[in-house]
Amino acid sequence: MTASRLLDIQTFMWPAKPDSSDIKLVMKQSGDVALTHVQDVQIGPEGEADFGTWFNLFNLGTWQSRCQLQSLFLRIEGEGPCQLTIRREDASGAVDAKTHVLTLSAGAAQCVDVGDFLVPREDGSPLKGLGVLSCRVQRHDDAAPLHIRHMAWATADVLKRRPDMTLVMTTFKREDAVERAVKRFEAYRAQSPLRGHLRMFVVDNGQSIDPQRASGTVEVLPNPNLGGAGGFTRGFLEARDRGASHVLFMDDDASIYMDSLERTWSFLAFAKDERTAISGAMSTERHPWLMWEYGALFFKNCIRQLGDADLRNWREVIDIEHEVADDMPDHLYAGWWYFAFPVKAAQHLAFPFFVRGDDVSFSLVNDFDIVRLNGVLSYQASFIEKESPQTWYLDLRSHLAHHLSIERMDIGRWSLAAIAAKFFLKNLVKMHYDTASAVNLAVEDVLNGPEFFVAHVDMAQRRADLNALTDAEVWTDFDPEQPVPPRQRVLKSKLFRFAMKLCLNGHLVPGFRFLGPKRSVVGDDRGALGIYWGVSEMTILSANEDKLYQVRHSKPRAFREGVRMLRNLVRLVWGYSALKRDYQSAYPAMTSEAFWRGLLDQRMLPEEKADPSGRA
Incomplete structure (x- = not known):
């Protein structure tokens, strides 16, 4: 040959x-x-x-x-x-x-x-x-x-199809990151034999990129800020209108090996099943050799698949590749940092979550056969480093909505309430009362029914509300000369941890804020619940150790948010049947093309409605 x-x-x-x-x-x-x-x-x-x-x-x-x-x-x-x-x-x-x-x-x-x-x-x-x-x-x-x-x-096989694939990147005022990504794509496409089948749309939610940056292969689409849900949906609709057979969603802050595009295109070209879609793995910029997740499942919470595999270790590599060769597991979803899928299989568009959760429901309700390919990986900042009251709010809100909206995800009233309770208790134990308040707000917003998501599709008011309630959990500059408490490294005994769980980490112990020690933690370790047991004040430093914030034991705040959560859980359990009926009834319309085209058209300025090429 x-x-x-x-x-x-x-x-x-x-x-x-x-x-x-x-x-x-x-x-x-x-x-x-x-x-x-x-x-x-x-x-x-x-x-x-x-x-x-x-x-x-x-x-x-x-x-x-x-x-x-x-x-x-x-x-x-x-x-x-x-x-x-x-x-x-x-x-x-x-x-x-x-x-x-x-x-x-x-x-x-x-x-x-x-x-x-x-x-x-x-x-x-x-x-x-x-x-x-x-x-x-x-x-x-x-x-x-x-x-x-x-x-x-x-x-030497004959192609089953020749995918015309449009990359869709949604961005909000990250001009430098977008420019780097666009230049890499243009350079790759110029020398690729696939150049006739690849193009890119940059959906500019911040309207801060000059549309004239467009080239023959890259087009900038000014868009109202409706988050990732609105941005990716806009790009999808544009790509479908221009005749794309497949769309690849990518984050603006993602970094990939450009040859991932060839692997993706080739697999889609030879796949027997037209429903085949490709989900990219994720690793962090800080630890590029450590797999963060190789796909994920959603059922009650997001469950990373094959996380923490060491990509330098051949035995571990062999094990994860044997596992992904198996049939697609139930409840598998693809993160939108890298997800390529056939246009025809997308019968439902994104639910208007703004961000967080839109990719989960999109995978669960559409009939994709999701495949994971070695080498197709996106480098991102750690999710734990991104945690804030707002991200916890968005995560819980989407978790509850998934189970209420999608019939096959129904788990019953008590299991649904348990999800909210776990979100709350994790942050109560960690003395993250700002986040506990945001968790309460998430439950209250879901209780307002699916109409809430339509009324707050741009999240403008809620983002302001969340900023207003965030007091302690705000990163501030850290001076290396500034003294900080000792690092919390050693987990306590099982008996001690059990005692701390019984008293909600001292919240049921009189005078605990004077009894518990002060400690500090760095980077991703702040997400580990165990290091907070027995501590009355924790200083959290960023991974680069250039920023910090402090949380302190407070019974009044814990009591106030705890009573609020109990009230919300009672409402959730009591109104579960009606709430589920409302969400399941509204979901098809809220993920329809008519809904999104109407929403985008309503919020676009006249100059945004014009074709970027100058055609009205």
Whole structure:
């Protein structure tokens, strides 16, 4: 098979820069191996470049169970004598390996047929148990240098479809982040063979980006600020009106390997099921090697899938890839930091949550077959670092609305009340009374029925209300010379924790604010409930340790918010049946095209209603 007849379906990913810290995530080096330029690996006599990494393996189970390829090749370009070892490791732990000796010539690709690995073993193993492919490269002749400049998993199969994919990015006054993302997309598209099938819409909720920034491939859509729900819906409707077959939702602060677009497009092009959608994984900018989530489930709360997997550890990588090759689990949803889906399968648009929860219900009510692909990952700031009274308010509000609105998510009045109670008690124990107040407000707003979401679709009044109630939990600048209490590192004994739970972390103990010690915590650790047990004052420092806020034990605030929550829970339980009926009746209309087109049209200024190209 000549290389010219093959289609690259999964190009190997390379680090952003030769000296980048992410080299070990895409390629493991041993011996005399150097990345002299991006996409130029020089391998010496004793060197080996091992591409057995999460970013560059090929998941046979995922591809074959959903695409059933008839051919598969490894394309390699470079210069010099090469020894190439290709390994398959299946779900049982069995390993097959084949070694090939090649002589690479500059400007000419060579292709190794690995189609034998597409067939299950004779023991009748299912396609999803085929396992993963990986490869490693060594220099074959000590006398001649070896350079590797391109590698890709490729196929000679005929495409089932040619997706026309529009990237939709919603932003609010983050001009610098958008400009970086747009430039990366334009540079990638200019050299990609898929350039005729990719375009981007930037939905500008802040109306702060010059529409003239538009190019032949990127278009800026000024939009009223209706949050992510309104922004992504606007982009979706525009993309569908322009003939897109697929849409990819992305956050403005997300960072991806641009070759994720090729992987996404290729999988959608070969998938047997037209409902196939791609959900990107997420990691944090602070810990890029640590998986935050590889998809998530929603049932009573958001349940991260395969979180905390170390992407540097091959055994852990193998385990998570075997799991995602399985059928789509119930209640799986895709975060809108990276979600590509077919336009025709989106029968319901977003519920007007503003932000938080719109992606959950969108996945749950539409008939997608959501697939997770290795290497398709978005780097973001930690969710815990983003926590505030407003995010807790938005999360609880959407949690309750999901279970009230979607018939198959009905959990009954007592389980629904328990969700609100848990949100409240977590923050009571942590002395986050501002957040406890926001949690109460969320329950009260849900009790007002689905009409509340329509009346407050832009969240302007509620954002002002939440800012007004936030007193203690406000980040302020931290002077490193400023003394702070000792770090809270050691969790107490089980008996002590049990005692603290019984007394609600001292809220039922007279004089506890004088008895409990003062402690401090940094970054993501502030989300761990256990470190608050027995503490009467906690200083929370940001991950960079340049900002802080303090929370203190207060029985009056705890009592006031506790009574308020009890009253809200009684109302929720008592009015559950009528509330559920109202939400389920309103949901189809509130997620319809007519609803959103009317809402967007009503709130747009005349100049926003004009086509950005100048056509009225």
